[in-house]
Amino acid sequence: xxxxxxxxxxxxxxxxxxxxxxxxxxxxxxxxxxxxxxxxxxxxxxxxxxxxxxxxxxxxxxxxxxxxxxxxxxxxxxxxxxxxxxxxxxxxxxxxxxxxxxxxxxxxxxxxxxxxxxxxxxxxxxxxxxxxxxxxxxxxxxxxxxxxxxxxxxxxxxxxxxxxxxxxxxxxxxxxxxxxxxxxxxxxxxxxxx
Amino acid sequence: xxxxxxxxxxxxxxxxxxxxxxxxxxxxxxxxxxxxxxxxxxxxxxxxxxxxxxxxxxxxxxxxxxxxxxxxxxxxxxxxxxxxxxxxxxxxxxxxxxxxxxxxxxxxxxxxxxxxxxxxxxxxxxxxxxxxxxxxxxxxxxxxxxxxxxxxxxxxxxxxxxxxxxxxxxxxxxxxxxxxxxxxxxxxxxxxxxxxxxxxxxxxxxxxxxxxxxxxxxxxxxxxxxxxxxxxxxxxxxxxxxxxxxxxxxxxxxxxxxxxxxxxxxxxxxxxxxxxxxxxxxxxxxxxxxxxxxxxxxxxxxxxxxxxxxxxxxxxxxxxxxxxxxxxxxxxxxxxxxxxxxxxxxxxxxxxxxxxxxxxxxxxxxxxxxxxxxxxxxxxxxxxxxxxxxxxxxxxxxxxxxxxxxxxxxxxxxx
Amino acid sequence: xxxxxxxxxxxxxxxxxxxxxxxxxxxxxxxxxxxxxxxxxxxxxxxxxxxxxxxxxxxxxxxxxxxxxxxxxxxxxxxxxxxxxxxxxxxxxxxxxxxxxxxxxxxxxxxxxxxxxxxxxxxxxxxxxxxxxxxxxxxxxxxxxxxxxxxxxxxxxxxxxxxxxxxxxxxxxxxxxxxxxxxxxxxxxxxxxx
Numbered sequence: 001x002x003x004x005x006x007x008x009x010x011x012x013x014x015x016x017x018x019x020x021x022x023x024x025x026x027x028x029x030x031x032x033x034x035x036x037x038x039x040x041x042x043x044x045x046x047x048x049x050x051x052x053x054x055x056x057x058x059x060x061x062x063x064x065x066x067x068x069x070x071x072x073x074x075x076x077x078x079x080x081x082x083x084x085x086x087x088x089x090x091x092x093x094x095x096x097x098x099x100x101x102x103x104x105x106x107x108x109x110x111x112x113x114x115x116x117x118x119x120x121x122x123x124x125x126x127x128x129x130x131x132x133x134x135x136x137x138x139x140x141x142x143x144x145x146x147x148x149x150x151x152x153x154x155x156x157x158x159x160x161x162x163x164x165x166x167x168x169x170x171x172x173x174x175x176x177x178x179x180x181x182x183x184x185x186x187x188x189x190x191x192x193x194x
Numbered sequence: 195x196x197x198x199x200x201x202x203x204x205x206x207x208x209x210x211x212x213x214x215x216x217x218x219x220x221x222x223x224x225x226x227x228x229x230x231x232x233x234x235x236x237x238x239x240x241x242x243x244x245x246x247x248x249x250x251x252x253x254x255x256x257x258x259x260x261x262x263x264x265x266x267x268x269x270x271x272x273x274x275x276x277x278x279x280x281x282x283x284x285x286x287x288x289x290x291x292x293x294x295x296x297x298x299x300x301x302x303x304x305x306x307x308x309x310x311x312x313x314x315x316x317x318x319x320x321x322x323x324x325x326x327x328x329x330x331x332x333x334x335x336x337x338x339x340x341x342x343x344x345x346x347x348x349x350x351x352x353x354x355x356x357x358x359x360x361x362x363x364x365x366x367x368x369x370x371x372x373x374x375x376x377x378x379x380x381x382x383x384x385x386x387x388x389x390x391x392x393x394x395x396x397x398x399x400x401x402x403x404x405x406x407x408x409x410x411x412x413x414x415x416x417x418x419x420x421x422x423x424x425x426x427x428x429x430x431x432x433x434x435x436x437x438x439x440x441x442x443x444x445x446x447x448x449x450x451x452x453x454x455x456x457x458x459x460x461x462x463x464x465x466x467x468x469x470x471x472x473x474x475x476x477x478x479x480x481x482x483x484x485x486x487x488x489x490x491x492x493x494x495x496x497x498x499x500x501x502x503x504x505x506x507x508x509x510x511x512x513x514x515x516x517x518x519x520x521x522x523x524x525x526x527x528x529x530x531x532x533x534x535x536x537x538x539x540x541x542x543x544x545x546x547x548x549x550x551x552x553x554x555x556x557x558x559x560x561x562x563x564x565x566x567x568x569x570x571x572x573x574x575x576x577x578x579x580x581x582x583x584x585x586x587x588x589x590x591x592x593x594x595x596x597x598x599x600x601x602x603x604x605x606x607x608x609x
Numbered sequence: 610x611x612x613x614x615x616x617x618x619x620x621x622x623x624x625x626x627x628x629x630x631x632x633x634x635x636x637x638x639x640x641x642x643x644x645x646x647x648x649x650x651x652x653x654x655x656x657x658x659x660x661x662x663x664x665x666x667x668x669x670x671x672x673x674x675x676x677x678x679x680x681x682x683x684x685x686x687x688x689x690x691x692x693x694x695x696x697x698x699x700x701x702x703x704x705x706x707x708x709x710x711x712x713x714x715x716x717x718x719x720x721x722x723x724x725x726x727x728x729x730x731x732x733x734x735x736x737x738x739x740x741x742x743x744x745x746x747x748x749x750x751x752x753x754x755x756x757x758x759x760x761x762x763x764x765x766x767x768x769x770x771x772x773x774x775x776x777x778x779x780x781x782x783x784x785x786x787x788x789x790x791x792x793x794x795x796x797x798x799x800x801x802x803x
Contacts, residue, residue: 003231029359033306036352056341064348068378071355075367267622270632513622514615 008048015041028074036067053159214331217241242323245333249322253466254284260465260508267512291458299362299451306360310353311452311459317349318466325473326401328483328492339400340388343474344381347429350467351377354438354448357460361451369447372519373438376428379526384425386534387418390541391478394555394563404482409560412479416571417537419479421530423506426471428522430464432507434514435522472503529578536574540567642721644749644761647704650720651697652747653740654770657716660690664708664717672698673708695740699725700733710751715774718747721762747773 018038022031039062046055163171217237224233258281262272273280298307321343323333336342351374358370392398394414395406412419428435438447449460476482476499483492517525544566548559555563633640642648665673677690709717720743727733745767749755754775760768 027303029303029356030306033352033356052336053338053341056338056345060341060345060348064345064351064381065378068351068355068374071352071359072371072374075355075359075371263626266626266630269625269628270630271634274634509619509622513618 004048007044011041011044011048014038015045028077029071032067032070032074035070036063039063039067214241214333216244216331241333245322246319249319249466249469250462252469253462254288256465256469256504257287257461258284259504260468260511263505263508264512267509288458291461292455294454296454296456297451301362302451303360303362306356307451308456310357310360311456311463313353313356314350314463315459315466317346317353318463318470321346322470322473324400325470325477326404326482327496329489330401331483331493332401335399335401337397337399340392340398340403340478344385344388348381350429350463357448357452361448363445363451365445366448366450369438369445369450373431373448376431376435376438376519376522376526379523380425380428380530383421383526383530383534384429386531386538387415387421387425388478390415390418390534390537393538393541393545394560396554400477400482404477404484406555407481407484408557409564410479410481413564413568414560415479415537415541415563415567417533417567417574418541419475420571420575421534421537422475422479423510424525424530426475427507427510428526430467430471430507432468433511434517436516437519437522440516468504468507469500472500472507475503475506476500524582529582532578533574536570537567540570641763642723644756646719646721646723646748646762647706647750648720648722648748649699649702649704649725650722650743651735651740652718652720652743652745653695654716654718654745654773655692655741656770657714657774658692658712659714659716660692661713663711663713667707667711669705669707670701670703672701674698692737695737697735697740698733699735700730706750715752715754718752718773719750720744721746721748745769 015038018034018041021034022038025031025034040059042062043055043058046052046058220237220240221233224236227233228236258273261283262280265272273283276282276286298304324336324339324342326332326335354377355370355374358367358373361367391403391411394411395403397403397406427433431438433440439449440447449457452460473496476496480499480502482499483496485491485495541563544563545555548562549555660675660677662673662675662677665671665675674694674696675692676694677692680689680691704719706719709719722744725733746762746765747755747768748762749760752773755768755773758772
């Protein structure tokens with residue numbers, strides 16, 4: 001398991017270093033590139049947690065679309081080499097950041113992180129894990145001691161079943177949001193008149 | 195062998211690398227000498243080395259083959275001076291590029307400028323990891339293979355934009371912005387057409403898709419094949435969509451400021467991308483390594499089908515004139531995207547109605563789908579082509595009808 | 610977008626693939642030049658040249674350098690100078706052919722070759738020795754008498770000095786000023802000796 005430790009710490013250094021760099025680097029374009037690096041590192045974390053689907057979707061969406069969006073935004077800004085201009089909101093921003101950090105630390109520390117596998121409930125952990133974040137592999141599920149019925153139910157659908165079945169309302173709400181964004185983009189692009 | 199399947203020690207070979215005969219052979223050899231995790235790493239590295247070399251050499255060979263094929267399409271001979279049939283021409287090109295001066299423009303962002311060719315080549319090499327070259331022979335057979343390829347290919351847009359920005363050249367930035375706009379626009383129809391493939395095959399793993407092609411998918415979903423071909427031409431910045439880097443553009447687009455080995459790497463990424471997409475077409479639409487005679491000849495059929503893909507790309511390149519940027523966008527959003535949505539809808543409906551209780555499709559089902567989809571393809575291409583033609587004709591008619599009159603005489607001839 | 614025409618275009622290129630390419634592979638094959646081609650060489654007949662330097666005077670670039678000295682036997686043989694230097698600078702020549710037009714004795718002709726590239730700039734000057742030794746395949750530019758002769762520069766045999774002039778063949782029978790032989794590398798004929 002030391003192999004996993006090495007990979008974890010390498011990814012952690014990259015992610016945290018990149019995140020710190022995003023905030024501290026003066027050149028905005030380099031900050032955007034570091035943000036893309038952080039996204040890739042987070043994708044690596046997802047791979048380590050057996051969620052390959054989520055990792056790949058993370059890279060596809062975050063790096064392939066959102067980072068590109070950031071970079072376009074940086075391109076349309078002037079004088080990016082000098083970094084942010086000084087403004088009056090520095091103290092309130094620092095205050096809010098500290099409060100947010102305190103809230104996240106409190107949550108992280110007081111949560112019970114024992115996994116189901118640690119409690120001896122392997123089969124349930126397999127179900128919970130694969131249904132939430134991955135398209136499961138039928139052979140590995142069968143090898144982990146689930147009954148044939150359970151394997152069928154997990155490997156048959158997984159994420160797709162959840163999206164269309166149980167979580168269809170958030171799914172449709174997100175698609176409505178995308179539609180609103182597309183219409184807004186069209187409206188912006190049309191310009192005046194015509 | 196000391197340890198072959200002890201999941202407590204390392205990741206099990208059954209998981210990712212499992213099934214690859216070369217991997218097992220090397221792993222078996224190495225496990226006698228070194229601890230098993232090292233044997234695993236060594237086996238993986240050897241296969242990666244073979245794959246990387248194959249892709250880069252393939253990029254060089256594709257550059258030679260493309261120039262010769264392009265020449266024959268244009269009634270002339272391609273390069274024929276270096277080596278028999280000019281086969282050593284890529285070596286001559288590479289030598290020339292390596293010995294050129296490596297210029298970094300004044301005021302350029304040095305780290306980003308240097309990192310761009312690296313990102314482009316490495317994203318290409320990572321993406322080739324999932325392509326099956328023969329039965330069970332892929333570096334990794336991910337169960338999200340198609341999505342992985344899409345994700346890694348989207349790194350190219352960042353690399354291109356970084357190239358334009360880091361060059362400290364506003365014309366390079368414009369060219370890069372145009373190229374990135376084309377790239378991210380064409381991801382939509384490409385992804386939708388690949389969705390059709392995934393729906394019919396029932397899995398995102400490339401090995402499973404090849405196995406599921408009892409009837410090759412270019413027959414079962416001709417619309418998806420057409421959209422994928424056109425969309426990937428645009429993603430690779432190939433003619434007729436190469437407004438970003440064409441020879442007749444005033445500046446060379448995002449790679450204006452690149453010279454020497456960096457430019458050679460960018461070209462390698464471009465030709466390697468053409469090779470990789472041809473391999474992808476072979477896998478997804480032409481039934482990959484499946485062929486008549488034997489299973490161990492799978493690599494031969496794969497090579498032949500990849501060559502068919504490259505031939506298609508060069509054929510299209512030598513035939514069609516370059517499109518303007520607004521025409522490229524019109525083709526994407528008004529022509530290819532509706533086609534891909536139609537394909538997806540048709541395929542989903544057919545799969546829903548035709549599949550049997552366990553969810554698989556039989557060969558006859560695939561042929562029925564092929565027939566229906568062929569009709570749908572012809573009808574929808576004709577329909578959308580007519581719409582686009584009407585739009586262009588209408589727009590030109592309104593332009594001339596509203597021509598200003600000078601002394602009672604229209605200054606532009608109407609009609 | 611323009612379906613059937615696109616397919617026709619693709620068919621055209623495909624038939625091109627089947628045809629033989631009509632490229633002339635350069636060092637092994639050469640494209641035939643037309644007879645009036647103003648090549649990069651010059652064909653000079655020393656027997657006809659009197660050293661009048663009309664060509665040098667007419668040259669718009671002034672690249673012809675002629676240095677003559679009075680010939681010792683001139684009063685005996687007629688009006689002809691001894692030519693010491695006759696340089697044509699190829700690096701600036703534009704091959705307009707005005708020098709050929711200017712020569713009153715039909716002594717200078719454009720050549721038919723085009724492979725005069727040299728490795729050094731200093732080698733790009735045609736000296737009198739090279740003019741004497743050059744291959745006598747004059748181009749028919751501004752010399753209708755050569756065209757009337759059915760002469761083709763790339764194909765026919767080299768021409769001698771008696772065949773290239775505007776004068777009739779009988780004129781060669783008599784002694785005439787300017788038709789005498791001077792200098793080295795020439796042969797004397799029996800027909801025109803004082």
